[in-house]
Amino acid sequence: MTGILGNFGRYFLLMRRVFSRAEKKKIYRPLITDEMIKIGVQSVGIVALLSFFMGAVVTLQTAVNIESGWIPKWTVGYTTRQTMIYEFSSTIVALVLAGKVGSNIASEIGTMRISEQIDALDIMGVNSASYLILPKLIASTIMFPFLVLLAMSVGICSGAIIGTMTKAVSLNDFIYGIQYDFDSYGIVYSLIKTVFFAFILSTIPAYHGYYASGGALEVGKSSTKGVVYSMVAVMVGNYLLTQILLL
Amino acid sequence: MIQVKNISKAFKEAQVLSDISIDFEPGKINFIIGRSGQGKSVLLKCMVGLLEPNAGSILYDGVDFLNMDEDQHKAIRQEVGMLFQGAALFDSMTVEENVMFPLTMYSTLSFEEKLVRVNECLDRVNLVGKNKLYPAELSGGMKKRTGIARAIIMNPKFLFVDEPNSGLDPETSIVIDNLIRNITYDLGSTTIVVSHDMNSVMEIGDNINFISGGKVEWQGNKHDLLKSENTALNNFVFASEFMQEIKENLKR
Numbered sequence: 001m002t003g004i005l006g007n008f009g010r011y012f013l014l015m016r017r018v019f020s021r022a023e024k025k026k027i028y029r030p031l032i033t034d035e036m037i038k039i040g041v042q043s044v045g046i047v048a049l050l051s052f053f054m055g056a057v058v059t060l061q062t063a064v065n066i067e068s069g070w071i072p073k074w075t076v077g078y079t080t081r082q083t084m085i086y087e088f089s090s091t092i093v094a095l096v097l098a099g100k101v102g103s104n105i106a107s108e109i110g111t112m113r114i115s116e117q118i119d120a121l122d123i124m125g126v127n128s129a130s131y132l133i134l135p136k137l138i139a140s141t142i143m144f145p146f147l148v149l150l151a152m153s154v155g156i157c158s159g160a161i162i163g164t165m166t167k168a169v170s171l172n173d174f175i176y177g178i179q180y181d182f183d184s185y186g187i188v189y190s191l192i193k194t195v196f197f198a199f200i201l202s203t204i205p206a207y208h209g210y211y212a213s214g215g216a217l218e219v220g221k222s223s224t225k226g227v228v229y230s231m232v233a234v235m236v237g238n239y240l241l242t243q244i245l246l247l
Numbered sequence: 248m249i250q251v252k253n254i255s256k257a258f259k260e261a262q263v264l265s266d267i268s269i270d271f272e273p274g275k276i277n278f279i280i281g282r283s284g285q286g287k288s289v290l291l292k293c294m295v296g297l298l299e300p301n302a303g304s305i306l307y308d309g310v311d312f313l314n315m316d317e318d319q320h321k322a323i324r325q326e327v328g329m330l331f332q333g334a335a336l337f338d339s340m341t342v343e344e345n346v347m348f349p350l351t352m353y354s355t356l357s358f359e360e361k362l363v364r365v366n367e368c369l370d371r372v373n374l375v376g377k378n379k380l381y382p383a384e385l386s387g388g389m390k391k392r393t394g395i396a397r398a399i400i401m402n403p404k405f406l407f408v409d410e411p412n413s414g415l416d417p418e419t420s421i422v423i424d425n426l427i428r429n430i431t432y433d434l435g436s437t438t439i440v441v442s443h444d445m446n447s448v449m450e451i452g453d454n455i456n457f458i459s460g461g462k463v464e465w466q467g468n469k470h471d472l473l474k475s476e477n478t479a480l481n482n483f484v485f486a487s488e489f490m491q492e493i494k495e496n497l498k499r
Contacts, residue, residue: 021317116333116335117338119297120329123295123324123327124324124327124348124349124352125320125321125324125325125352
């Protein structure tokens with residue numbers, strides 16, 4: 001219990017350092033741009049690929065499970081839209097990015113710690129926490145919403161393509177379904193969750209990397225911890241935000 | 248000048264440093280020597296602010312480092328250069344970017360002016376033309392020399408060097424030693440070197456502080472060292488038969 005509380009305390013103290021005594025803006029600009037490319041642009045492929053298959057699977061499963069004369073076929077499009085917008089685009093994409101981006105952040109900062117690069121920053125008088133973590137946090141907060149919007153679009157489009165190709169649903173029914181009772185708040189809800197997830201996915205792995213000690217083995221362990229704890233935090237946050245924003 | 252006064256440091260139950268007091272003179276190369284695990288690196292980390300001592304004070308030109316406010320800390324850090332054991336170069340940056348980094352953070356020079364200064368420093372450490380290489384493309388000696396160039400780019404008043412010759416061949420070690428000596432005398436900096444390497448100590452050491460069991464066991468210069476009757480010091484310095492032979496010859 002002391003360990004968990006100790007970790008919480010240390011995490012919040014680190015966050016305070018991240019936001020205090022930041023360096024000059026011109027120092028951060030190129031760092032943020034680099035991180036936006038690493039975290040955002042380089043994740044476009046994997047997000048698009050996974051979203052394509054998620055949308056396709058949701059469409060096919062829904063079509064198979066509602067084979068009843070009482071339920072209209074456009075329900076397939078409706079369900080795909082709701083699932084992709086409300087849950088899969090934000091939460092599943094966050095879990096995927098925890099693996100890709102989270103492990104990268106933890107191992108990068110962890111390696112800097114054990115090779116004394118963070119000590120070098122501190123000795124030069126640079127706020128190492130802010131210099132290393134803030135650009136990743138800002139880049140994630142900017143780029144994740146775009147990735148989620150991409151996931152929504154690709155998932156729904158793939159549902160239409162695969163649903164039509166397999167004749168699980170006609171294109172007209174699918175399009176009617178995705179337009180039926182549309183509420184744009186669903187997108188807002190998903191984007192709010194995404195900003196929260198971006199914070200978690202950039203800071204928790206960074207925390208584990210920042211306090212790594214020892215050698216390569218410990219960097220590996222800190223990377224694993226960073227990914228696992230950020231996934232747990234995403235799921236807990238997902239539940240809390242859903243309760244707050246939807247009920 | 249850096250003065251360490253009555254510094255003590257413990258990690259949980261383990262007392263690593265006990266009541267250490269040393270004056271490090273400006274314009275001289277001050278060595279801290281001792282066996283592994285005796286607290287040399289802990290003392291160095293306390294002096295540069297990476298660790299907080301449990302007791303005592305550290306004075307940079309008479310100002311207490313441990314009681315400085317943020318602005319004073321930031322100012323003093325711009326006068327500090329440090330060469331790490333593994334050089335601690337930033338992997339994602341080229342040699343040029345690494346050396347330029349302190350200027351990027353603190354100076355108002357234009358890029359061209361900064362580049363001139365970087366090239367001066369690279370010239371000094373004999374790395375001309377290596378600007379665009381990444382640390383992964385450098386040998387151990389080149390990494391150390393890049394680390395030295397980064398450490399001196401701001402003309403530091405205080406230069407800290409941690410195990411400068413670890414992992415280097417004897418010839419490269421001499422190159423690094425000579426660089427440390429020339430820089431110290433040119434800049435007049437207070438240079439503090441933590442090392443096991445007795446060749447370096449005898450070659451460039453002005454003042455020598457021998458630490459054993461977390462305490463200053465012996466202080467003096469290299470001439471005193473050869474004549475010392477301190478058992479712990481002699482056991483460390485003349486550990487090998489070869490070194491004992493040298494001592495016997497010197498006595499004769």
